[in-house]
Each structure stands twice: as structure tokens, then as C-alpha cells.
Amino acid sequence: xxxxxxxxxxxxxxxxxxxxxxxxxxxxxxxxxxxxxxxxxxxxxxxxxxxxxxxxxxxxxxxxxxxxxxxxxxxxxxxxxxxxxxxxxxxxxxxxxxxxxxxxxxx
Amino acid sequence: xxxxxxxxxxxxxxxxxxxxxxxxxxxxxxxxxxxxxxxxxxxxxxxxxxxxxxxxxxxxxxxxxxxxxxxxxxxxxxxxxxxxxxxxxxxxxxxxxxxxxxxxxxxxxxxxxxxxxxxx
Numbered sequence: 001x002x003x004x005x006x007x008x009x010x011x012x013x014x015x016x017x018x019x020x021x022x023x024x025x026x027x028x029x030x031x032x033x034x035x036x037x038x039x040x041x042x043x044x045x046x047x048x049x050x051x052x053x054x055x056x057x058x059x060x061x062x063x064x065x066x067x068x069x070x071x072x073x074x075x076x077x078x079x080x081x082x083x084x085x086x087x088x089x090x091x092x093x094x095x096x097x098x099x100x101x102x103x104x105x106x107x
Numbered sequence: 108x109x110x111x112x113x114x115x116x117x118x119x120x121x122x123x124x125x126x127x128x129x130x131x132x133x134x135x136x137x138x139x140x141x142x143x144x145x146x147x148x149x150x151x152x153x154x155x156x157x158x159x160x161x162x163x164x165x166x167x168x169x170x171x172x173x174x175x176x177x178x179x180x181x182x183x184x185x186x187x188x189x190x191x192x193x194x195x196x197x198x199x200x201x202x203x204x205x206x207x208x209x210x211x212x213x214x215x216x217x218x219x220x221x222x223x224x225x226x227x
Contacts, residue, residue, distance in 0.1 A: 001169070032212070034213040034214075036152070036214075038152075043202065043217045043218070043219060043220070044144075044152060044202075044214075044217055046207065046213065046214060046215045049207060049211075049213055055207075055215065085151070087151065087152055089152075089154075089213060091211060091212030091213045092212075093212075094157065094166035094212070095154055095166065095168050095169070096142070096154040096157065096166075096212045096213070097154065098151060098152040098153065098154060099151075100151050101151040101152070
């Protein structure tokens with residue numbers, strides 16, 4: 001099975017900072033990658049699908065890139081409501097594996 | 108508006124069984140693949156199982172294969188997860204999730220979850 005590895009595992013940043021999270025697949029998954037954000041105590045929310053397509057209603061400060069095995073989620077200007085854990089997920093085929101998550105908080 | 112409401116969780120002894128349900132509303136349930144995703148206490152997301160719109164295709168994580176069975180009733184807009192031979196490591200919040208567009212394999216709506224605790 002394909003493994004998904006995120007880095008870093010956690011990061012601390014300031015409001016307005018540019019934040020980048022990476023996700024690496026152990027095999028080529030083309031662009032079949034989604035990103036989710038889970039705020040503390042809340043349900044995960046879909047941010048991005050097809051590696052770079054923004055889900056409806058998601059702020060434009062979020063963007064995704066990559067293809068094949070290496071992917072990136074970027075928050076152009078970190079806002080207070082962006083704290084939480086970010087997960088990548090592959091969906092080229094089952095099993096629909098998630099990365100281990102990247103925790104984002106404020107300095 | 109899409110609503111997914113899970114039920115059926117609770118405290119169960121190791122080796123016993125439990126059946127989870129998910130009641131769906133606000134969309135054409137019969138047109139979408141559906142999934143179960145779980146999250147252990149303090150842990151990340153783990154995909155558990157998925158079922159195609161017509162129930163013909165069912166997938167399972169290796170960790171639950173042979174013990175869990177996913178099913179659906181399109182007439183009742185309901186998704187189910189039959190869990191047998193439960194283990195302590197199955198303890199988690201179990202989410203029901205909807206496919207974003209048919210059967211793509213990623214999820215645009217999630218329920219609030221139902222908690223399963225496996226302990227003696």
C-alpha cells in the first residue's frame with residue numbers, strides 16, 4: 001500500500017506568516033490528493049482536491065500544488081482561525097490513506 | 108443542506124460486536140459513495156471502509172478487513188458499519204463521510220461522529 005508522509009509534524013507561526021506543509025507519497029498518485037483542516041474539537045473540513053483545486057467556500061489564501069509523489073499546501077497569510085491539524089489524503093485507489101497530520105499553532 | 112448523523116457507538120467489551128449507523132439527508136444519497144473514517148483518542152484520521160453508490164464495491168482497511176462489514180440502504184438513506192471481534196485499538200470516534208462527487212474517494216461532508224470504546 002502507498003504511504004503518505006507529511007512534514008513537518010508540527011509548526012508554530014505568527015499571524016500573517018506564509019506557511020508551507022508538504023506531503024509525500026511512497027508511489028506516484030498523479031494528482032489524486034486532497035487536503036483537510038481539522039480545528040480543535042471539530043470535524044475535518046475539505047480544503048483542496050485534485051492537488052490544487054480549491055473546495056467551494058475555502059479562502060483563497062489556501063493553495064495546493066504538486067503531482068506524482070510530492071505535494072504542498074500553502075497558506076499565504078496565516079489567520080487565527082487556521083490553527084489545527086492539516087491532513088493530506090490520497091485517493092487514486094483504495095485504501096484512501098491519510099498522512100499523519102501537521103499541527104499548526106501560533107508562536 | 109447535507110446532514111450526516113452517526114449513532115450506535117458505546118462501550119463494548121473486547122471480542123464483542125457493535126453496529127454503527129449513519130442517517131443521511133440533504134442530498135441524493137443513492138448517487139454517492141459513502142465512507143467510514145475513524146480517529147483514535149489523540150490520533151490522526153484513519154480511513155476504515157468505503158462503499159459504492161449501489162453497494163457493489165466495498166473496500167476495507169487492512170486493520171479491519173474480515174472483522175468489519177459496510178453496507179447501505181438507499182431506500183432509507185442510511186449507511187452502516189457492522190463491527191465484530193472488537194479490539195482495544197478499535198477505540199475511536201467513527202465518522203460517516205460523503206464522497207464529493209460520486210465515487211472519487213475523498214470527502215466533502217462529515218458527520219459529528221459516534222464514539223466507540225472497547226474496554227473490559
